[in-house]
């Protein structure tokens with residue numbers, strides 16, 4: 575679904591990503607974790623073909639029209655440029671598909687995305703006047719309306735309340751169960767452990783671990799990545815991981 579090979583990015587003549595090999599398959603929620611500035615957003619932007627890179631991205635190799643039918647993207651910046659209604663914002667997700675956003679197929683996809691993000695009461699409101707968390711949910715709904723096999727989401731739960739964080743990650747898990755692939759960057763390591771099938775740990779532009787959450791969240795790797803110890807509390811729902 576997504577295949578990155580020897581992908582490298584330099585910015586201002588500084589290496590930001592180096593030799594990235596990464597696969598995201600159908601049915602996987604792959605969590606991208608690592609310190610601020612490690613290169614998580616850069617990896618996503620390069621994989622999507624939004625910035626120059628060397629190496630190979632199976633997604634960026636597609637023609638632009640097919641790329642937008644293959645992957646939807648929630649960028650870290652939640653900028654909404656125009657005073658459109660929530661419904662019209664979500665309809666933008668249908669642009670890659672024939673129908674102009676108003677075919678019965680488009681309307682069904684928009685309705686489904688609104689329902690999944692519980693935005694029924696917001697659909698006629700001006701997106702710019704929603705709260706930050708509500709705007710994020712509307713932008714996730716736009717990505718869902720795109721109905722792509724792959725979803726790439728950059729810190730989707732940043733700014734969401736705890737219940738919405740859980741709802742968002744449960745939704746991603748459901749998408750994977752439906753056969754889609756999800757690549758998501760997260761800073762909450764406990765939630766990453768609970769909801770991701772695999773974790774990829776990025777440090778200074780290189781992948782230093784890629785595997786099951788328990789393996790990647792080892793004391794050694796966490797100390798190497800973040801320079802601190804983490805305390806793990808196991809609950810019936812999964813681990814909670816606290817910085818010490």
Ligand SMILES: Nc1ncnc2c1ncn2[C@@H]1O[C@H](COP(=O)(O)OP(=O)(O)OP(=O)(O)O)[C@@H](O)[C@H]1O
Nearest residue numbers: 585586590608609610611612613614615616617650
């Ligand atoms: N447009 C740019 N020009 C120059 N350097 C950049 C640019 N964008 C990002 N960088 C640098 O690239 C590095 C990786 O940034 P990136 O945003 O990918 O990190 P990140 O892992 O997503 O961080 P965070 O967790 O803080 O969001 C950082 O050192 C950043 O300063």
